[in-house]
Amino acid sequence: MKTMIVVDDEYLVRVGIRETIDWNAHDILIVGEAANGRAGLELIERLQPDLVISDVKMPLLDGVELVKAVQAKGIDLAVVILSGFKDFDFAKGALENGATEYLLKPIDNDELVAAVRRAIAKLDLRRYRAKRAAVAESELPAIRKALFEALVRESADAALSTRLADAGIVVPVPGRLIYGAIDAAETYLDPAAHAAALIALASMTAGSAAASTLSLAEREFFILTPETLDDGTWEARLRDVLIRFEHGYSDIVSLSVSRPYGSIAEIACVYADARTAAKNKFFPAVSTISTPSAAKTPWKPLVIRTLELIARDYDKNLTVRSVTETLLVSESYLLHTFKRETGVTFNECLTNYRILTSKRLLLQNTYKVYEIAAKVGYSDEKYFSTVFKKIVGMTPSDYADKGGTRDR
Template identity: 25%
Template sequence: MYKVLVVDDEPTIREGLRTLVDWESFGFRVVDTGVNGRDALTKYEQHRPDLIIIDIRMPGIDGLEAIERLRARDKRLHMLILSGYAEFDYARRAMSHQIDGYMLKPVDEDELIDYLQRLRKTLNQEAAEREHAAGWTPEMVVRSLLSGTPPAALTEAAGNAGLNGASWEAVVVRLHGRQLEPEVLTEACRRLACKLSAPERICYTAEGDLGLLVMNGAGSESQRAALMHAIEDALAGLHPEVTAASGGVVESWTEIPQSHARASAALRRGFFLEPGRIHPPDSAPRDPGGEQAAEPPDLSDLTDKLTLAIDVASEISIGEWIKQAGSRLLESGSDEQAVKAACARLVSAVAARLEARRPGSAEETLQRGLVELYKACRFTQLMERMHSLLIEFARQTEQGGAETQVKKMIDIIHRHYDRSLKLETIATLLGYSSAYLGKVFKHKTGENFNTYLDKVRIEEAKKLLLKGMKVYEVAERVGYANVDYFHGKFRKYVGMSPAAYRKTAGGS
């Protein structure tokens, strides 16, 4: 039976309502009556009725004030008001407090029966919803909320699940390193729940990610670090890599979707986030959002620099050029796939240079390396793998010993004579003093470095002159920025000017 409290300052009305209908036949029982608003408040606390029928005008605390106080205490309480013809304005004000209806005095039996039948149906439905909501776990409420169920439809379940009266912070955890089958995500959530679930922490899954709701927020940086360590510990052995981001604290459980959405948005750029910490929602590098992702920068200018660094096996130089490439890629705002493609193009171009000189020296290593580049699950890992691949190229070409380095120097001169080459620069890259390497070079070739370089350049210049190129063009093509300086060098080694050589050699 649903409990009814009747409140009216007129005894005849109170007693009349008790006997006007057979209450129990409609599922109701009048448990008590009250004489004014104050009495209504007191007896509400005693009986916790499901329905109060209350007069709108009474001495002391009137019906309107009592209704306001009752509604503040109990959002689910059903109320019918009694009023006279002259009290319509009062009744209209009372209706703003979710009143189920009002009846004019004297109460009509059929009207009361109609209200009771409708209210019993409503109360039965509410009871069923409460029973259903009582079986909801916090995880079920959160998943339903994130799937788009209106908060109003989950109020009962959220209250039963302990979500009311607290602020919450969503931490979304993304797993990397293997194909995410549904059973893998389920197992990850189970492990996280076993390790971290508590009344103040709720584990859930959403859109292929793990989620952790933290009551009143995750706390200080040290507390966040401890939480991240616990997350990694819980998932150890299941996934080698995780990235986590927070959506910030929200003041009500109804705003949990907003916190979750902000964390998920940060993880859209999760590839670029460092591991081992819970990132705030604004920590990800520039995200073009709904706009088309930015094109990655052209890194082709690094091909020659990296090829030269590989030729002289300078791991330091390789690292510096990779660092520059990484900075430019981050600044571009390009997405993960575009960045990986740019890195693949760069290492492929370097490998092509190496292959052109020594067929078979880089192709197999390149193919293995490209697979590893595309499997990288974060930006730092991508840079490390690209660096390792280029170091492997360098080690494959490195033979060791100063005399072997001289052979490399000769090779570099013949392939890069058109650039600014200095013994000091190459010696530094090779890890030798320029004085020592210069002596070894002269011992091996019979000439000092600059003379050898000049002769290579002049031989190439002679070929270009016979092809009809202008003298200043030839000078630039073989590495001399100053045409007069070129004239002097040419005359020194050939015994005549470039123009005279072309005329003489061309005529013969």
Template identity: 25%
Template structure:
């Protein structure tokens, strides 16, 4: 008989015996590969049991006497960061439950407990634990570093910035040497959603969607998944899955709707090959997404090699689009309005029928709107509202006039609200934030959120003004603090690492030596000799 797979351990915490009893009998623990290793009636008893049994999953009432659920989690998570907490909450405790999510809970469910919902949560928790186990095995390997670098490299190529990346040459023989296709996942009505959400809610929602996408990607053979713009993610699939593109897209949209209650649409490109084609297929996947505005509802839209019936090929005015983007970036209203006149002249000179003219205008509008969004220049403008108004107009001149009026308002409103800090002060604020939080597990998403910029715009602006990349500056802060600690205290080297944001002392030593030319021990010895 082969070795059976080790079960994940679960601890139940609730001061109501009836709930503990129902949980034990209603959930198919054995079938899920879980084992209940203890029950506690309060937070104090739970702390003791956690020490004794080392569970991986804790299902706890959120409200308990003495030590409540959140206090229990805050006590335990710093020591066991991979512990999964699922909270049981009453209907009147939504704010409390949301705070639990903010503090690191996996999920929560409301009383009376829906056992199917809990079973589904546990299935997702198990998937996370399995992923964590795999990640632990990779954590110190080159493969993990390559994954992080690959995500950044893919984003650069998708933006059309094929930088030499000499230090990442070893990544170029990637899975993209073979055939692949791209899916662009975009939340519907993103602008109106962000108008409703607080900064914290926005962070939580985007984090939740990314988690859903990553878990789904692991199970469906996705080569890579990464956020591109706020509210938009890119997934890269092997070409072998091309025949089921629509089904994959439908599974994606259904999964996001099921777990987050948010609607999204997916644009899927044709098959291509080679990493340098990322910037070519991204516009194609986005172009497929434009069909969302014709369909009137969320869905999956494919970029096809040829249109049905061999319809007329239209030359897209790329230079005009780039000039319009530049006019938005430089907030040049007069230039923008004159370029819309040039667009009208271009369409007229091509002699396009109304349907093709409208499609070209809509493609251009969506690109320009994304530029406003990318630069955080919009507030609660409605792209969908503008597109539906244009669709009802019968002539080219009426469409261009409506377009100029709408974009003029957007530009003026952006200019008016440009009491926002200029680029330099935004970067300085970001640098102060990094300096204050370098010892934490800082992500670029978190700092871009503080700067109120999209990730790609933040990266460009930060490098341009500070001269550092985000990672370079965070590392610089960590090394300066490490040197100070080594010089002015007797803290052991392995204890310095977590104080400056590194959980692995060996990795800290490697980074320190690369930055200073010396190991932490050598640095301390040399500086103490100088002091003497």
């Protein structure tokens, strides 16, 4: 149950808010009232409520000053400001200083309840993000150690995956595991290449195959660099990163740029090779990374489900129509939403995923080109070779012969 204080110099307004709305039905308990801002601030400091409903014009300390004082004292709560029409500039000032919602008098009970519920939702989200950031910060050393051990023994630890998820660092997707958020790129790179703030290990398993069956060379890394680096800085450092990684792990590196900390939603179409990703200034296909100071909305479930279908059915005759029939949405809505959310089209995503998979198969020297084409969803070997050359810069046969060391 959330606790609330009402601060208003009009007695009848306080009574009306307290008596005419069944706050218990909304899981809210009024724990105090005050007739001016100064008394309200004293109540807030003593009772530490979750929510305050406050008038904007009051004696001793007005609503704007009250909000400023709460902010200065670092008290985490939501504030709903009430104002008359002529006091709108005051209400605007309160919003600019941290108030969550405002309403014009006379007050409509339904509107007040709706504003309070919005304010509580924002408060809960803010507290969740702060808690997640704190967990991530405190867990980083242990996570780093556990992940490095997992790399050494070439196995995936379910407990580690859960731990990462609890810290808001990783989003597991069926058939695929992603580990993330290690602020120690120098473990794999020369310290001079420490532009990479985070490393996420993605096991390239298909279906229910166990990650422990993979060798280190079959795994992919994502290097995520902070957006705070200016273009010239990170481009220069990432060129250094590319050189070092390609020297030892040709064709297994993909790069992207984002903020440190937060959740990484799985995405199939980001599996482009390192140089292509770098050339395109890092394929904008990584979901929002939340930071303690900034966070964005994650991808829509529709997009995530579409990516899961691509990862699962890329080797079949997968089309936009077949996806929309599975997800029960229109083609136009899917295409528009997917492009808006990921920055790439559905077909670009599917093609990139198929080509990346074919590159790994080619390096195994186990299958003929026509067999690989069929395995990644192409019935026409010639067409597959054309698409492959357009994306990679050489034919599938040349790629296999050269060990993938000269693809662009």
